[in-house]
Amino acid sequence: YSMEALSLSPPMSPPVILTQDELKKIAAYKAVEFVESGMVLGLGTGSTAKHAVDRIGELLRQGKLTNIIGIPTSKKTQEQAISLGIPLSDLDSHPTIDMAIDGADEVDPHLNLVKGRGGSLLREKMVEGACKKFVCIVDESKLVKYLGGSGLAMPVEVVPFCWKFTAKKLQNLFRDSGCVAKLRNDCKGEPFVTDNGNYIVDLYLKKDIGDLQVASDAILRIAGVVEHGMFLAMATTVIVAGELGITIKNK
Numbered sequence: 001y002s003m004e005a006l007s008l009s010p011p012m013s014p015p016v017i018l019t020q021d022e023l024k025k026i027a028a029y030k031a032v033e034f035v036e037s038g039m040v041l042g043l044g045t046g047s048t049a050k051h052a053v054d055r056i057g058e059l060l061r062q063g064k065l066t067n068i069i070g071i072p073t074s075k076k077t078q079e080q081a082i083s084l085g086i087p088l089s090d091l092d093s094h095p096t097i098d099m100a101i102d103g104a105d106e107v108d109p110h111l112n113l114v115k116g117r118g119g120s121l122l123r124e125k126m127v128e129g130a131c132k133k134f135v136c137i138v139d140e141s142k143l144v145k146y147l148g149g150s151g152l153a154m155p156v157e158v159v160p161f162c163w164k165f166t167a168k169k170l171q172n173l174f175r176d177s178g179c180v181a182k183l184r185n186d187c188k189g190e191p192f193v194t195d196n197g198n199y200i201v202d203l204y205l206k207k208d209i210g211d212l213q214v215a216s217d218a219i220l221r222i223a224g225v226v227e228h229g230m231f232l233a234m235a236t237t238v239i240v241a242g243e244l245g246i247t248i249k250n251k
């Protein structure tokens with residue numbers, strides 16, 4: 001892939017110390033620079049994507065963007081977009097999307113992603129799979145050597161029916177990588193329920209799971225699985241905001 005680097009501080013000045021949320025906002029605003037009037041846009045979910053949706057709403061309000069149609073990837077983003085007055089539609093009416101902007105939990109050196117720690121992976125994968133361009137926006141803490149490498153969750157959406165059976169199958173599938181499968185709970189200690197009425201089983205891995213396509217196929221062969229959070233070769237561009245500037249990686 002190609003790579004472009006942009007500095008955030010003028011030459012010879014001391015580097016600016018930015019918070020993680022400021023870096024997320026910088027990546028989000030950069031992505032919105034690629035948006036053109038008349039586009040059908042996939043609207044991502046999470047704290048990084050939220051900045052992009054806010055910015056799109058602001059540009060629409062200022063008349064700097066016109067004729068945008070948003071396709072939200074979650075109920076939360078749908079509510080945010082409605083509050084900003086962004087016209088919305090869905091995949092049934094707009095099966096081809098010009099561009100999506102969304103965050104990620106992990107990005108590997110080949111621009112494969114882990115998504116879904118916010119729980120919206122199924123709708124995100126449907127929408128981003130229908131995009132001509134998928135611009136992923138992250139701060140540099142999301143960069144990993146291999147997927148699962150952050151030690152944080154690799155989410156899998158499963159049907160609630162006998163979820164323990166499905167979780168055990170997932171754990172066994174990756175036992176060589178020291179996998180521990182856990183049901184995700186909400187803040188009240190109840191199972192977290194996705195926008196689609198399903199549960200999330202989070203996989204914690206101690207080692208690389210090897211060939212990602214093989215792993216993906218194996219997960220999807222388990223009958224209780226709806227979708228997993230590995231987004232393989234889907235991002236066309238990844239915008240990374242870090243202390244030293246913005247890096248744009250293209251597939």
Ligand code: 5RP
Pocket residue numbers: 044045046047048049102103104105114115116117118119120121124
């Ligand atoms: C939600 C996602 C998010 O894009 C991902 O969790 C990143 O979130 P954030 O921008 O808040 O760090 O996949 O399902």
